[in-house]
Amino acid sequence: MxxxxxxxxxxxxxxxxxxxxxxxxxxxxxxxxxxxxxxxxxxxxxxxxxxxxxxxxxxxxxxxxxxxxxxxxxxxxxxxxxxxxxxxxxxxxxxxxxxxxxxxxxxxxxxxxxxxxxxxxYDMMVVANKQLVQGTEITAQDLRIDEREYKGENWTYFTDVKQVLGKVARRGIGQGEIITSINIQNAVIIHSGDLIDLTAVVNGIRVTTQGKAMENGREGDYIKVKNLASNKVVRGKVIDKNNVEISVR
The missing domain is CATH 3.10.129 (Thiol Ester Dehydrase; Chain A)
Structure with a gap:
């Protein structure tokens, strides 16, 4: 027992x-x-x-x-x-x-x-200092740094305001909401109809010609561009507001 x-x-x-x-x-x-x-x-x-x-x-x-x-x-x-x-x-x-x-x-x-x-x-994160509507270009006045809990989400947060300046709100962002890679995006820097420099590297030689953007694009986007020398439409990567780079195989 x-x-x-x-x-x-x-x-x-x-x-x-x-x-x-x-x-x-x-x-x-x-x-x-x-x-x-x-x-x-x-x-x-x-x-x-x-x-x-x-x-x-x-x-x-x-x-x-x-x-x-x-x-x-x-x-x-x-x-x-x-x-x-x-x-x-x-x-x-x-x-x-x-x-x-x-x-x-x-x-x-x-x-x-x-x-x-x-x-x-917990980390010091960039958060919205006020409510931001979709499409708002973000300025320093729109942001502040607060300590917030990181819950293991599948997104990137920011610890420096400079990392966010010039980005735009992908959707509405509430006051105090953490700024993340999900709710912001790069601003459109090339617009359809813009004249740009179209660059390609051929046999190790960089070749540049004038092109015309056929659609809007953000830094890092791939957009359609017309080569004005050949009238061919190609896809290229937006490097900055003046330059699009294409890959030649």
Missing amino acids: NKILGLLLAVFLLLPMSASEGAKVVVAPTAQLPQVILREALIQQATIGIEDYLQTGGETRRHTIESINVPAGLRLPDGRITYRVTLPNGVRFSKGTLVNVDVLLNGRKYTTMRCLMRVRA
Whole structure:
């Protein structure tokens, strides 16, 4: 009977618990399992593992780490306790980050404690100082720098106002909204009908002739251009407001 109760208690102690629930549980040693690892020790090991992972990856942003779901504790037999920590899925900013804390007894794996943690990262980001309507060319007065949370989104944010000046709003941008690669774009610098220099590199020699833009284009865009010397329409890359470059194979 005592063995059954002991097994049930051991299973209970391995169940994940919230922070409030974990604080209510007092894990005491027994004659058979005289050593105890408390929830706080697991959180500490998980935190160390996350910090090491971030440092190795070159992460320099301010960040915080908190527990979401961590086992209440663990009883062990006599022996030397060490830990090995791994992050099987890496760090998932703002979401749950799984941390496996292997408990080693005398150098051999005793069990794995799975800890769910939350990592939040913050950076000084360029945000809209006022509401911007679609198509607005962005000026310094439209922007400010604020510390905001980076949630791992699949877009680029900016840390310097100069990176954004002269861009235009791709859509409406609300006051205080983070300026990103998704909600802004380059301004149109070549318009349909503009006369431009059309350049090509042929056998290592740069050849330039006059061309006429057949459509609008932003820096980096590929647009249709008429070669005025041959009247042929080709596609070229917008280099700046005066130059379009074509590739010759």
